[in-house]
Amino acid sequence: MDAREDLPKISVETEQDWRRLQRNISTAFLDRLGLELESQSVSQDRESFMPHINQFLDTLFAITRPNLRINGRTTEEPYDDDEEMEPFDEALDRHIWSLSDQRLKWDREIGSRRRTRPTEVEALVQGVYTQHHGVDMDIDANQESCLPGLDSHQLDPAMEETFVNAVTMSAQLSQSVSMQYERANRFTAVSTEVKALKP
Template identity: 85%
Template sequence: MDAREDLPKISVETEQDWRRLQRNISTAFLGRLDLELQSQDASQDRDTFLPHINQFLDTLFAITRPNLRINGRTTEDPCDDEEEMEPFDEALDRHIWSLSDQRLKWDREIAGRRRTRPTEVEALVQGVYAQHRGVDMDTDANQKSELSDFDDSQLDPGMEDTFVNAVAMSAQLSQSISMQHERVNRFITVSSEVKALKP
């Protein structure tokens, strides 16, 4: 059923088609009357029935008119410029309305996701954060247990002296490196000047 109307309407292409339908119905109705009158041999009564039949047909078409759509327009308000109107494309109209319904469905789905997704993302981030915090706590506990297992008696007495010597050597190395760097720069300068001299 169409979303725009409570009850579907009968679609007719043009006003001329509607008039042709009216003529066909009237002709069929009068033909049936003539057939009934011939079977009863009452052909003289046709003139008596004719005004009642015409009134019935006029009432029938008047009742039918609001339930029609001619060239895509309702017939409750008749249009005078019938010839200037383009033919109505029923398939295109149905396609447009289905696209509109689909857009409304997508809008509703997006609105629902906008309401639910932030809470889902928040719960996910909190879960990841709690997991990382748990891993960090496990790592800290392992390190503390390893340090508590380490005993001062296990230290080699010569290790401390070696460590002190290594620290002293690192200070000497840092001074030596700066001196060696200056010497290399001077060597590069002197070598370039020597190469520039001609024999």
């Protein structure tokens, strides 16, 4: 709960509403007093109780006044122009304060992330770099162990000849595949035409 709401206020829209509330409380109090006096058969003493009742009600309303909010303003604040003031929306005020609290929470979280995330990302990148560098070192070591004593520009003549033959055969294969594909397309077209020429 917010610190502003530790002491809840009595909220009314206008000063007239507060006066009507005072009248209703006074009327209810006097009616209850009348019932009590009638039940004890001393209703003729009502007038002697009235100054004490009025003093009690005045004290009650005076005590209540600091805990009163009229149109969103406490009664301790001075009222300048009641007519020019817009009505206070309590729900909107609570919503605005909750959004403000939420914004502060997100600002704190973003600030915390700005302090911690760069070091986390740096450690992650460093780990990935170290891992890749280790893999590259392993590949280099494996290549050196497979071809010991050979220069990278020297290859076995038999291996070179095999490689050239493989490249040549792949070129011929790609040519023959394209030719076979064209022949299959022509065959499909011719068979469609022949089927269309029924005697």
